[in-house]
Amino acid sequence: xxxxxxxxxxxxxxxxxxxxxxxxxxxxxxxxxxxxxxxxxxxxxxxxxxxxxxxxxxxxxxxxxxxxxxxxxxxxxxxxxxxxxxxxxxxxxxxxxxxxxxxxxxxxxxxxxxxxxxxxxxxxxxxxxxxxxxxxxxxxxxxxxxxxx
Numbered sequence: 001x002x003x004x005x006x007x008x009x010x011x012x013x014x015x016x017x018x019x020x021x022x023x024x025x026x027x028x029x030x031x032x033x034x035x036x037x038x039x040x041x042x043x044x045x046x047x048x049x050x051x052x053x054x055x056x057x058x059x060x061x062x063x064x065x066x067x068x069x070x071x072x073x074x075x076x077x078x079x080x081x082x083x084x085x086x087x088x089x090x091x092x093x094x095x096x097x098x099x100x101x102x103x104x105x106x107x108x109x110x111x112x113x114x115x116x117x118x119x120x121x122x123x124x125x126x127x128x129x130x131x132x133x134x135x136x137x138x139x140x141x142x143x144x145x146x147x148x149x
Contacts (some may be wrong), residue, residue, distance in 0.1 A: 009075035010055055013068040016076065019085070023069070023129040024138060030127050032067035067107075073097050074133035 013033075017024035036044065037054040043049040050056070054066035055071050068074050077096035078084070081138055085091055092098070101120040108118035 009031075009077040010064055010068075011060070011076040011080050012055075012063040014063065014068075014069075015080065016069045019082070020069075026127060026129040026133070027069065029073050032071075032127065034066045035067045067095045072103055112134050 013024060013027060039049055039053050044054075052067070055061075055068045056068060064070075072097045074097040076095070079091040079096040084094060085096075088096075097103070104118070104120055105125070108123070110117070112118070
């Protein structure tokens with residue numbers, strides 16, 4: 001367990017996965033899940049780098065490595081219980097953040113090494129884990145047909 005007071009408000013993506021399997025899958029397959037791996041050991045110790053590449057310092061809390069759910073949606077300690085998540089107003093009141101393009105712009109700035117400027121619409125399409133994206137996935141996922149010998 002960590003001594004970092006801030007880390008005590010985070011629950012980690014593994015806990016989010018219990019109720020949000022589709023959203024977790026989208027995250028796990030995205031560059032956000034591996035963002036911390038692009039840093040050197042010295043950069044991992046630098047708060048300036050950790051701000052955009054991890055939820056908390058990897059040294060203080062390995063389970064929070066990478067850009068996880070709570071980096072965008074806020075620390076989940078108070079909104080993650082089922083009864084809170086079912087009450088959208090209550091969830092927002094205790095910390096659940098609804099994502100807006102300006103949240104992405106906190107890290108995806110002009111100073112970030114990139115070939116192209118950040119475009120929210122095209123990038124969101126790559127990590128879309130909304131209800132509509134989930135419904136589309138459920139409707140269009142390939143069906144497995146058992147073959148008999």
